[in-house]
Amino acid sequence: MDFFLEVLAGGLLAGVMYSLVAIGFVLIYKASGVFNYAQGSLVLFGALTFVSLVERQVAPWLAFAITLAALVAIAFAVGRLVLRPLVNRPPIVLFMATLGLSFILEGAAQLVWGAQVHGLDLGIDDKPFALAGVMVSQFDLFAAATAAVLVAALSLLARYTRFGLSLRAVADDPLAALAVGVKLPYIWAVVWALAGLTSLVAGLLWGARLGVQFSLSLVVLKALPVLIIGGFSSIVGAIVGGLIVGGSEKLAEVYVGTLVGGGIENWFPYVLAMLFLLVRPVGLFGEPAVERV
Template sequence: MGFFIEATIGGLMSGMLYALVALGFVLIFKASGVFNFAQGAMVLFAALAMARFAEWIPQLTGLDNKVLVNVLAFIGAMGVMIASAWLIERLVLGKLVNQEGITLLMATLGITYFLDGFGQTIFGSDIYKIDVGMPKDPIFLFETVFEGGILVGQEDLVAAVVAAGLVAVLAAFFQYTSTGRALRAVADDHQAAQSIGIPLKRIWVIVWSVAGFVALVAGIIWGSKLGVQFSLSQVALKALPVVILGGLTSVPGAIIGGLIIGVGEKLSEVFIGPMLGGGIEIWFAYALALLFLLVRPQGLFGEKIIDRV
């Protein structure tokens, strides 16, 4: 039982990180009605900015206070993501209002490759470290209940708590603020939203800025765990099954989908993997997403599409 609980807790913590990345997809889809393939590149771009600013600030200013350097690096990286959001709206999305969904989809693909290449040009292509003071050593819990206790990584625990807090804030933002309601209106119909006075350009800048903030937090967490390298953008691919499972328009769906994927792949790897020769953790999420596409393509919490003729 202790081993099962340990695997489940590990899956829940991984699931919260998947949900955090998936939130970026949901945010953009809510505002533009298109799937944002650039989210993975945004995670990488934000993590690169954070890592490099944390290196450059001490060199330029002589600061040796690690906390202050990280705070300044975070502010600088967030400034980069907000500037990127403004440029994306001015140069790309603002020119594609009321275009077909496939046009917006191709635009996000173009943004993906641009951010990958531009990030390498200005920040370099080496592997960088992000050290924000997250504890690395594992701890043992419930030693008096289970023999040997339950092994939990402190870094994973802190990351899961941060991700859960951010998810809760964003869910409240969409549900209870006028801007959140405006985002939902824009997603439903661009022209109708404009006709009632919703400023489409400002809404898109806001949502891409919020998505950039989410990407920055995700990039810091994953960069602290894995190092900042260009394979980091592939982490976002694991969020694709999450949004398929939870629904492209649902913030709670991203949370539930992330937890299901995280726990499912961890338990399947531990208990089913040995019988199949291992590697099940790599494809489990995509197999589950494929099953949902066949049975319930809108996901658990997605809006069901009804065509009337």
């Protein structure tokens, strides 16, 4: 039983890492109704900029501030140059725009900082310790606490502020929101800036775990089943989906992998996501679209 709890706890804490990436997708989807393919590139850009500045003897707190400022500048540029001209266009058009933006960001990162692999030390030990009789990783606990703070802050912002109300209006109908006085470019810019913040945090944590390299952008592929299970429009759903994916993939690898072979954790989340698409396409916390005729 103790071994089962340790595997489950490790999977749940790993799932939080997936959720950190998925939160950025949720923010963009709520504002524009499009799957932002460039989120993985933002994760890479943020981590690569931070670690490159630190290696040039910039203080970590200043490197974080400079990187965040760069991501905010990218957010305002995207809102003005990409999203504003594409208002009310079909979702596939916006998706293709984010696809192009992804390659632009990766190319810019390589042009400025180079393509070499960087190690990233955040000063957090990745040593296991006993918690209620279960061995867990200190690094994973730190990532879980970070995700909890982000989710709480973003949930309060979306639910109890005027900005959150404007965000929900934009998500329902951008042109109608624009007609009643919502400043669409401002909303998009702030949302992309928040997505940049979450991508920076996720990039630092994933970079510390895997190293800062260009394959880091592929972490978005693990966020996809998280979004399908939790729902594309729910911040809480991103966390719950991450926990489900993380816990189920580790349990499947340990208990099913011994019967059919290893490598199950690489594809089991996608099987789970396909089952959700068949049973509940909007995810656990997604909101079904309501159309009136």
